[in-house]
Amino acid sequence: MAVLEVVDVVRRFGGKHAVTALQGFSMTVEAGEIVGLLGVNGAGKTTLVKIVATLLQPTSGTARVCGYDVTVRGRDARTHLGVVFGGDRGLYGRLSAVDNLIFFGGLAGIRRGLRRRAMEALEHVGLADRAGTRVETLSRGMRQRLHLAAGLLHQPRLLLLDEPTTGLDVVEAQRMRDHVAGLARTGVAVLLTSHYPVDVDQLANRVVVLQDGINRNDLPIARFRELAGFVAEVRITGTGPQPRGGDGQEIVATADGWTMTCRLHRWDAATLAMLTEITKGYAVTDLQVTPVGLEGVLHSLLGGRG
Template identity: 50%
Template sequence: MATSGPAIEVAGAGRTYGSGANRVTALDDVSFTVAEGEIVALLGANGAGKTTLVKILATLLLPTTGRVLVFGADVVDRVKEVRRRVGVVFGGDRGLYTRLSGRENLRFFGMLAGVPRAELRTRAPAMLERVGLAEVADRRVETYSRGMRQRLHIAIGLLPRPRVLLLDEPTTGLDPTEAERLRDTVSELRHDGVSVLLTSHHLLDVERLTDRVVMLREGTVAADLPLAEFAALAGYAAAVTVTIRHPLPELEALLPAEVDVVTRSESAEGTTVELRLPSWGGGMFGRLGALLDRADVVDVQVRPARLEEAFTSFLTRRA
């Protein structure tokens, strides 16, 4: 259902604990929005305030100051309305009844969420199919792998048709295959207009899924950037690792001034140099290619800047 306003609106939100000398500020004047169908990553070091904010959006905590709205409904004054619109997936091994089957868990939590029985009969099988658990739906959850349990958490979170999904560390502990399958499930949600706020220490989740990054630092918004702009904080666009069979002493001197040489090592195969390029532009690669034509190249590897490096660089620059 389309709407003219944001899915999530956080306006000057603050949250403190304790009083006097024991007063702790977890959030301080936090403001940002999430549009309908947008997937936004909420990042920050441990203690930055991410969990506190997610709990406020889930109506498990109240903000001390400011306003937090979900499709215009205030988390303080319209709690029931917010809960109907928000699905929460904290995931992990807890929160499921392991002696029940996946289907039984889904039905139980669906009833708790107020999903009508008639709708459960059709929607539960559809959710199990969507997250790839249809064939094991009647097995006890105690036999499920961690990835299967995580996908069951997603199915439970989606069952009441939430318009906003809060995901906390969805791929923690999953093997690469399970993690990628879970990312596919989450990515498909944008086509249904579901808005997702994702917290994760696995920045591959952020890279694969999100449109934007909101960075918290000591309880405040330190950055709110499109994913590409956040990635650019790494300080380079691409890394090129070149192995040359025979040394080319003048290589570094002939490189464009804006190209950084990060490492240089010698091995039985030859000389390996890692370069960092400021842009992906064809002109830059053309100049580099012309230079390498003069060398006996054994191998060339190219990769984009890693989001982990952008994250670390951001924290370091503003320390």
């Protein structure tokens, strides 16, 4: 049984001029799997997350967490569910980090060993040394990790992460990704939404693209990257005479020389030989290889709307 099952979920807003945010959307998330949910603004991502989190009821269809229907047995579903929306709201600035967790743990119905669990959660996210620190004095990255700790208090089997690295510097963002990857290795299922493709690129096993309320694509991340039609882009810079180039190679004159850009459909010995041949005898000063990223794939799929 999947940890999360979403089956034919429809959600409409409004009356006479109703807007349909989800149109028969279906997906699953297995234990230990990180699924990246991608889509442009208005695609229905937040609506879906709120339905799974039992914050919003679907118009029709079902969502189940560990077998519990989120509309019929929402309380049971929530016992297996951790939700991390992050941001600056949702924490009490004048309380310490551990007191925030104790408060949220009490709301979640945890009675036995609550302080111990709170300290364990702080340890897990690297904040044990800040347990007694008032939240208002913590950095944004630390507050984001505290949000994660709050979502882990009741040891959920499914974690919903909505934009977990928004506003974080590169160090804190990577630290957050490391924590999430570690959770998945323990068997926690993760549904991740993010406007930062690097989050999904580094973490996800699968990618689901939500477009106009439907599941447009649902693929392992390696196969999803293949949808771009190329594996990498090469940018070669040189001085002096320009190479002649060939099919699929764009050469642009610059103030200092020239730049050639080409997309590679595979990365192997033959490709290296081709790059060597077309630049042979020319003054190459720089060569940069950029593997195809999720942002490029998404942009291609959504016709420039990604």
